[in-house]
Amino acid sequence: MTAKPTPLTNHPTGVALLRDPALNRSTAFTEAEREKFGLVGLLPDRVEDEEVRLQRVLVQLDYKPTDLERYIFLSSLRDNDETLYFKALMSDPARFLPLVYTPTVGEACQKFDQILRRPAGVYLSITRKGQLRDLLRNWPHKDVRFIVVTDGERILGLGDLGINGMGIPIGKLALYTACAGVPPKVTLPITLDVGTNNEALIKHPLYLGLRQPRITGAEYDEFIDEFIMAVQDVFPRACIQFEDFALPHAAPILARYRDKVCCFNDDIQGTAAVALAGLIAASKIVDGALKDQRFLFLGAGTAATGIAALLAKALEQDGLSAAEAKRRCWLFDIGGLIQSKREGLTLFQQPFAHEHAPLDNFTAAIEVLKPTAIIGVSGVGKAFDRTVIETMAKLNERPIIFPYSNPTSHSECTAEEAYRWTDGRAVFASGSPFQPVYLGDKTFLPSQGNNVYIFPAVGMAIYATEAARVTDEMFIVAARALAEQVTPAQIATGLIYPPQSMILDVSLNVARAVARYIFDHGLAGVPTPDDLAAYMAEKVYRPAYRPLA
Numbered sequence: 001m002t003a004k005p006t007p008l009t010n011h012p013t014g015v016a017l018l019r020d021p022a023l024n025r026s027t028a029f030t031e032a033e034r035e036k037f038g039l040v041g042l043l044p045d046r047v048e049d050e051e052v053r054l055q056r057v058l059v060q061l062d063y064k065p066t067d068l069e070r071y072i073f074l075s076s077l078r079d080n081d082e083t084l085y086f087k088a089l090m091s092d093p094a095r096f097l098p099l100v101y102t103p104t105v106g107e108a109c110q111k112f113d114q115i116l117r118r119p120a121g122v123y124l125s126i127t128r129k130g131q132l133r134d135l136l137r138n139w140p141h142k143d144v145r146f147i148v149v150t151d152g153e154r155i156l157g158l159g160d161l162g163i164n165g166m167g168i169p170i171g172k173l174a175l176y177t178a179c180a181g182v183p184p185k186v187t188l189p190i191t192l193d194v195g196t197n198n199e200a201l202i203k204h205p206l207y208l209g210l211r212q213p214r215i216t217g218a219e220y221d222e223f224i225d226e227f228i229m230a231v232q233d234v235f236p237r238a239c240i241q242f243e244d245f246a247l248p249h250a251a252p253i254l255a256r257y258r259d260k261v262c263c264f265n266d267d268i269q270g271t272a273a274v275a276l277a278g279l280i281a282a283s284k285i286v287d288g289a290l291k292d293q294r295f296l297f298l299g300a301g302t303a304a305t306g307i308a309a310l311l312a313k314a315l316e317q318d319g320l321s322a323a324e325a326k327r328r329c330w331l332f333d334i335g336g337l338i339q340s341k342r343e344g345l346t347l348f349q350q351p352f353a354h355e356h357a358p359l360d361n362f363t364a365a366i367e368v369l370k371p372t373a374i375i376g377v378s379g380v381g382k383a384f385d386r387t388v389i390e391t392m393a394k395l396n397e398r399p400i401i402f403p404y405s406n407p408t409s410h411s412e413c414t415a416e417e418a419y420r421w422t423d424g425r426a427v428f429a430s431g432s433p434f435q436p437v438y439l440g441d442k443t444f445l446p447s448q449g450n451n452v453y454i455f456p457a458v459g460m461a462i463y464a465t466e467a468a469r470v471t472d473e474m475f476i477v478a479a480r481a482l483a484e485q486v487t488p489a490q491i492a493t494g495l496i497y498p499p500q501s502m503i504l505d506v507s508l509n510v511a512r513a514v515a516r517y518i519f520d521h522g523l524a525g526v527p528t529p530d531d532l533a534a535y536m537a538e539k540v541y542r543p544a545y546r547p548l549a
């Protein structure tokens with residue numbers, strides 16, 4: 001049981017109380033509270049319970065003509081009454097997640113400077129180099145545990161959105177709370193402004209960021225370094241989640257800091273873990289184990305090498321030798337098959353460059369390598385064409401087909417194509433959402449493998465254990481725990497991930513598994529509790545109003 005929170009003293013009263021989103025409960029203030037805090041007359045007399053107030057939220061959402069308008073409304077609700085906002089999100093995640101997160105958050109970022117109402121989080125401009133500690137100290141909360149930070153250079157699949165990318169840290173952190181119960185008070189969204197190469201933004205009269213091309217090179221690196229060190233000084237217990245940095249920065253930043261501070265990259269590690277979970281669940285469907293599969297990636301960038309690296313580690317845990325685990329993973333990109341004679345391979349591609357004759361046709365690569373799974377991380381829409389999919393169907397009774405590129409227009413194939421061209425035999429998951437597919441008398445429910453299944457849960461585990469570092473093994477534990485929660489009945493309908501409606505329970509189960517791992521491996525910053533489940537339950541934020549004295 002969660003301990004009853006102690007009533008807060010020294011809080012604002014009157015209008016100031018109604019203007020404080022963390023404390024405001026508007027028409028839910030009781031008669032006695034209204035008397036005590038000087039609210040009588042400032043509210044309509046009727047006292048309402050939360051259910052009625054939630055109903056008003058739904059009514060107002062229905063009035064809005066577009067999802068962007070719903071996003072704006074929900075942001076305002078958060079500015080007004082944070083508890084009711086999270087109550088709404090947590091009451092129906094399958095409905096609210098697409099409004100506060102992908103896909104709507106993409107459009108919200110594109111227009112962030114136009115729809116801005118009350119700025120949230122912290123903006124750190126490179127013009128303030130040398131002062132970042134002071135800027136962070138302006139944030140009112142001292143016990144920050146989670147920072148999601150972006151420099152806006154690669155927002156989802158939308159490219160460089162400059163500081164309009166702030167929608168992403170805000171949205172991701174809302175999911176820490178709504179999907180895994182991390183208290184909102186300990187979260188801090190940050191955007192780094194190093195300029196933008198988006199000409200349209202630079203010219204737009206409402207753009208709020210620096211109107212200059214992006215700073216790169218040593219000056220950029222020094223700025224990132226100052227940021228990381230400033231966070232260590234001002235918020236020493238904070239974990240930093242890097243989000244939507246462009247590929248040339250994402251991997252080096254992670255490599256530079258992962259062993260020095262508590263941090264991870266969601267697009268590399270979170271996405272890899274959700275893909276790994278999907279592959280483990282898919283292996284169950286094809287009646288084998290993960291270690292019985294062969295994987296061919298289309299794409300050889302950060303996403304591909306990130307997934308392959310995590311997958312190879314998981315295969316090793318399952319008993320394959322390090323060399324054999326790597327040999328199960330092949331990469332194919334615009335230059336053809338990645339093989340040992342290819343020149344100019346990156347450090348991350350090299351482990352998967354096996355001995356093989358050059359091949360420049362993806363279907364030919366499938367014919368020769370006979371993968372049981374193809375994973376699309378190429379960003380090339382429709383790259384899994386009919387020939388590719390039919391070849392997979394010819395070689396496999398249940399071909400695993402995972403087009404993971406975002407957004408929908410970049411997906412390597414649609415769900416319908418995958419099911420139709422395999423006569424319904426495909427085991428399918430995608431990065432972008434697809435509607436159910438009807439073939440004959442069968443209904444297929446395509447799964448969306450979004451990192452929302454991973455980062456809030458890993459975050460909750462880190463929050464609860466106060467781990468000082470985030471390791472790849474934690475992500476493997478998270479992936480396995482996630483895959484375990486897809487029930488046989490769900491698997492029978494083709495689901496690879498649990499439904500989003502269950503995300504809180506699912507994330508808390510994943511968080512417990514990761515926390516167990518952290519405690520068992522001596523990585524926690526707090527003593528191991530006697531009863532882990534009770535300890536974790538105690539940490540979970542519930543959207544209830546804080547009592548006021």
Ligand SMILES: O=C([O-])CC(=O)C(=O)O
Nearest residue numbers: 102156244267406450451
């Ligand atoms: O935000 C999402 O939906 C997934 C993600 O991290 C990205 O595409 O960058």
Ligand SMILES: [Mg+2]
Nearest residue numbers: 156243244267
């Ligand atoms: Mg991202």
